Every structure is written in structure tokens, then in C-alpha cells.
Amino acid sequence: MSNMAADWYLIDEVEQLDSPALVFYQERITANIEKLKQHIPAINRLRPHVKTHKTVEITQQLLAAGITKFKCATIAEAEMLGLCKAPDVLLAYQPVGPKIDRFIQLIKTYPDTVFSCLIDNESSLKEIAHAATVSGVVIPVFLDLNVGMNRTGILPDEHALALYETAAAEKGVEILGLHAYDGHIHDADYALREKQAAVILASIDKLTRQLVRKGMAEPVIIAGGTPTFPIYAKLDSIECSPGTFVLWDKGYQDAFAEQDYLTAALVITRVISLTSATKITVDLGHKAVAAENLLKKRVHFLNAPTAEAVSQSEEHLVLELGSGHGFRIGDILYGLPVHICPTVALYGSANIINNHKLTEGWKIISRERKINI
Template sequence: MDDYLIQNASSIDSPALVIYPERIVHNIRTMLAMVDGEADKLIPHVKTHKMAEVAKMQVEAGITKFKCATIAEAEMLADTGARHVLLAYQLTGPKIQRFGELVQAYNWVEWASLIDNWVSAEELAAGFEKTAYKPVVYIDVNLGMNRTGHAVDAGLEAFYRELKADERFDLRGFHAYDGHLRDPDVAVRQRQADEALKPLEDFADRLEQEGEPRPVIIVGGTPTFTNHARRPNVWCSPGTCLLWDWGYSDGLPEQHFEWAALLITRVISKPAPGLITTDLGHKAVAAENPLNKRIRFLNLSGYEVVGQSEEHMVLQVADWNNIRIGEVLYGVPYHICPTVALHDEAQVILNGEVVERWAIDARKRRITY
């Protein structure tokens, strides 16, 4: 825990997001080690960090394919050396025009997007019918999360074959996110992941037997990264593991990533005996989970979060008399992805010192396009 302490913390206004690049390097190396060093097997998601500097670190490690969720994240990737970018979202409305502007501006990047129905496919095709670009697409498949994706049914094979034959598209394969599979027992999670993916793998095998190119299968996120990392013929797309958080470190103990992003907050009041208030409100840490699953403090024990509002977090503490106004607390977010999106910048810590600030540009909905 002492490794996280910041010697010049007095220079940081709170609440603040702080980043430890050496731990990011460790996490990138761990991610690569899990796929036996095969960088081409990775297509990591950038929705967690949203920072150009982190994306550059991945590119420098040999990773050139990425997933993202927004146009802003896509633009950030194009500016940092990515060569294949999958906007893992169903494009509709103005997003198609904005995506087209990216395609035109960054023509050295291989752009791709998702579709799971013919309405979206037709809209995407119409958006590019007067251009030289043939949309590269992956069929989004619902493996049971019931968020997006074509059902794994008889219609999926027909949809694939029709789309593959349609000269308006360059169909590469499938995208299958199984983020709902989070059983703490790795063996149970493995069985669930295998069962969910088997119909796609069987179909890919059948296509190969027919003499067709084997479709790419992009599968999983961080929860099932363990289960797919050594699976042949797939690309893996972990994301949260770049920064890591309390939720996944507890739920996925077999993954040896390190907390590379923390929040610092200060005690601003002691409103009643046993209570302290910090400046860590809803606007600084993801608040979609219950109070007891928002932050874990590293340098405070015997506490319970009892209240939170936009600018304040109230804690019941055991050692009330010895806690000082202005004291700095270091905390690990339970869910780092939406926490990062609440901050404009991150303070960068090297050797216990703040050395610079990194802009979290892709938290915006629009950078240029």
C-alpha cells in the first residue's frame, strides 16, 4: 500500500484521479503474457482509460487492434497509432455521418463497426453508398447478456451468409461479448464460456470445411479473459485490466493485474462524533453501486460509508479522534470505467511524485468529428 503514497500530494487538489504508469506497464505485460505474447490475438477495449498516453503504451507494446464505444474514443485511437479500430456499437442516426468523417480523415486506419439486424445494415450501407469505403463489419452476437446482438439461433447462420454475399459490406466475422459470465470459480466460468461460444465455433468450423475463409471471432472482455486467452482462432478484448479496480480484483482473483488508478480525497469536516466527511462525491467516483461498493480506502481502517451526495462522502469511523481535517485518503474505485469518465484529467505519479497530467480527452462525446 505504501507504494501508492504521493510525496507531494499537497500539490494535488482533491478529489483527483491519479495514475501510476509503471503499474500500467505491468498490466500490459500481464495481458500479453496471458496470450503467450501474441499481441495479434488482442483487440483491447479503451473505454476504461480513455487516455491517448495509455493507448500509446499499448501500441508501443505491439498491440495495434483496438475496440472502442464512442466516436471520440475512435478518434483518440486513430491519433495514437492504432491500425485496426472496431467501434463496438450499433451505428445509427448522426453517428453514421460522424463515423464517415473519421473514415475519410484517417484513411490509413482499418475501421469497423457492429451490426445485428438488417435495419442497421441498410442504414450503414446507405451512409456510405456514395463513397469508396465498403463498411467493414462484424455481426454482434447475443451470448446471453441480452444487451445487444443477434440471437444464437437458426437465423444467425442465414444472416451471416446473406451479409457475406452482399457486396456492399466487408463482413469479417463475429463479435461475442459475454460480460455476464463472472462466476468466481474459474472452472464454472470456463464451462459457461465454452458452452456459450460453441455454436459460433461449430459454425466457423463448418465454413472452413466448405472451403470458406474462417470468420474472425472477437470474444469476451476482462471477466472471461482468463477463459478465452488461450482459445485458438479468437481475438480477446479485455479492457478494465489496464487500470484494474476493486470489483474485479475481488471477483477475478486468478488475474494478477495491479491497481494503476486511484482516487485521492481529503477529510473536510468532522460533523459529529464518529463521522467524517470527505470531498469524494458522486461527481468523482462511480455511484451506480450501493454505498459499500464504491470505494475501498487503502490508508483507513474501521470505517463504513454511510452517505454520499454530489460533492460529499460521509463515513462512520472507529478512530475519529485521530483523524485530522485535511488528511489525504487513497481509495480504489469499485468500478474504474465510469469513474475515469467523471474526470477531465489524471495526475501522473512516478517514484512517488506528481510529474505531469494526462488529459482524459475521450471522456467527451466529441473531440473533432
């Protein structure tokens, strides 16, 4: 085995792995967690999102690193955090229908964890508050602001101010602060991201000043994901919620050069057919790598960097390699996903690699819609 840095991904006895397979590289995950901590002045301002890895084991590593606050998007992810006794968990979602009762069940089942959720309208606020009162609990909530994502949230204007005041007076809930997710900001140009974030920060600051003038406590502010993390990390008033950092991917590696995380998750695939003199087919279909991007922007092969996707179906990916590529039936390709979060969700477990060796398997426990609750 070569010791070249380019060969970090090679796995001893890789032939034992059936394909397609998801693999996590433990030493690179450890390095990424340390890098995250170095990139923010105070660890108590970190609230990483668990949607990327969805595992108990990585959650435990984050807890061991001193991180106590987390963000998640599903009841299953919240329950995974409860199982790990994470102290502070924000469900970055507004529960509706049966989710409200499930959320209250979580609060009662996992008393070591303080669970909070989002609200963006008075109807949901009233429904959540009523269910909490009936159940004898008080639910911490954050006002979800629409700062440009245009999917959920209330615009940070006088209506947001009024809803915050209503929530502050409501029994069954305790409003803690503001949540602003800016996933629409993903320009490669860091200066452009700074400029866009400044507009968001100004609107949050204005709303914050209005709340304080009305005699309310200074709101906790949770803002951003990975693209704006370096911007918000500099500001003492903001809790930051990167998620992709822990595994990283080709998309963010290419787009955000200022963030030096290591790619720590790959998909392993095999050549199953020599399609033509210049093409091969591998067993990496839609079900094995996130397919929401354009065909040519779904996966990059570390040991076949010039391979270009020609077509993909549920179980197959056809690659153009040119003549004389040298690949044979059964050969392994190491694929770096462009978007790792939905790729992880396609697998029931991840194979763990440590120092080139396959050591164990971790269940992707919260890919399920339901664990117990």
C-alpha cells in the same frame, strides 16, 4: 516515507493536489501491459478495449508494446485511436442515425486506421451499406452475437447464419467475423466461468462450421472481456478484448484472484468536515467516483480500510470510522474505486505518479462525446 509494499500509493507533496483528483501510477500501468502480454501466447490476438483509460498516452504505450488491434465503444474513443494511428479499430457498437455519417467521416479522416463496426439486424446492415456506397467506402463489419448479455446482438442460430450471408452479399460492407461479448459472466469461481464460456464457445463453433460449409472464409472471432480473458486466451482462434487490466480496480481485484494485475488508479480525497465523534465527511461525491454500485461498494480507502460509507451525495461522502480514528480536517484519503471505467469518465484529466512523484497530467480525451468528428 516507508518502503513497505503497502505504501506504493503514497504521493510526495500530495498536498499540492486539489481534491477530488484522479491519479494514475505509471510504473504499475507499465507492469500491467507486460502482464497482459505474458497471459496470451500471441500478441496479435490482443484487442484491448480503451473504454477504461480513454487516454492518448496509454494508447501510445499499448502501441509501443506491440499491440495493433483495439476495441472501443464510442465515436470519440474511435477518433482517439485514429489520432494515435492505431492500425485496427473495432467500434463495438452498431452505429445508428448520425453515428453512421460520423463513422464514415472517421474512416475518411484517419486513413492509417482500419475502422470496423458491429451489425445485428438487416435494417442497420442495409442503412450502413447504403451510406458506405454513397460515400465511396467499404466498411468492415462484424456480426454481433447475443450470447447471454441480452442487450444487443443476434442469437447464434439460423437467423444469424442468414444475416451473415446477407452481409456477405451486400455492397458497401465487408463482413469479417463474429463478435461475442459475455459481460454477464462475472462469477468469482473460475470453474463456473469456464463452464459458462464453454456453452458460448460451442454456439460460436457451430455457427463457424456452418459458415465455412457454405463456402465462406473462416470468420475472425472477437470474444469476451476481462472475466473470461484467461479462458479465451488459451484458444488460438479467438481475439481477446480485456480493458480493465490496464488500471484494475477493487471490484476485479476481489472477484478474479487468478488475474494478478496491479491497481494503478486511485481517487484522492480530503477530510472536509468532522461530522461526529466517529464520522468524517470527504469531498468524494457521486461526481467523483462511480456510483452505480450499492453505497458500501463504491470505493475502498487504502489508508482507512475500515471506513464504511454512510451516505453519499453529489459532492460529499460521509464515512463511519469509529471512535479514535485520528483523522483531522485536510487529511488525505487514497481511494481505490470498485469500478474504475466509469470513475475515469468523471474526470477531465488524470494526474500521473511516477516513483511517488507527481510528474504530469493526461487529458481523459475520449470521455467527451465528440473530439473533432
